[in-house]
Amino acid sequence: MKFTQETTEKGLIIPTSALKISGVGAAGQAELHVLEDALVVLKGRMTALELLTAAYQLHQLATELCGHLAKACGFCTDCGDGCPLDTPESEPEGQGLRSVPPELLEMFRAGNLCLGALEERILIGGVVYGG
Numbered sequence: 001m002k003f004t005q006e007t008t009e010k011g012l013i014i015p016t017s018a019l020k021i022s023g024v025g026a027a028g029q030a031e032l033h034v035l036e037d038a039l040v041v042l043k044g045r046m047t048a049l050e051l052l053t054a055a056y057q058l059h060q061l062a063t064e065l066c067g068h069l070a071k072a073c074g075f076c077t078d079c080g081d082g083c084p085l086d087t088p089e090s091e092p093e094g095q096g097l098r099s100v101p102p103e104l105l106e107m108f109r110a111g112n113l114c115l116g117a118l119e120e121r122i123l124i125g126g127v128v129y130g131g
């Protein structure tokens with residue numbers, strides 16, 4: 001489930017319903033993980049099953065986000081005999097692709113997704129998620 005909230009000068013308000021649905025509100029303590037381009041709120045204390053459930057759902061979210069980007073870039077069909085940026089070396093040739101974690105670059109290669117389109121989106125910096 002996703003809530004869309006506006007950020008303000010006062011910060012970000014997490015709706016009571018979101019706290020209730022997630023179970024974070026009932027935990028009595030929350031842990032805010034500040035990441036680059038993301039925030040993650042976890043229960044301050046979790047059982048093994050709760051921790052596994054949270055980790056699994058975060059993994060699912062990561063998969064969805066990568067899938068969204070893959071869909072935005074598309075398959076490599078217009079690059080002739082293969083994407084010109086798809087090199088067998090571990091070091092990517094494209095300037096924008098150097099900032100992509102190798103595991104994600106490999107996922108793009110394995111899925112025949114267009115690395116040229118990915119690099120173009122990275123270099124242009126336009127919005128590919130949300131409005």
Ligand SMILES: [Zn+2]
Pocket residue numbers: 075076077078079082083084113114115116117
């Ligand atoms: Zn391509």
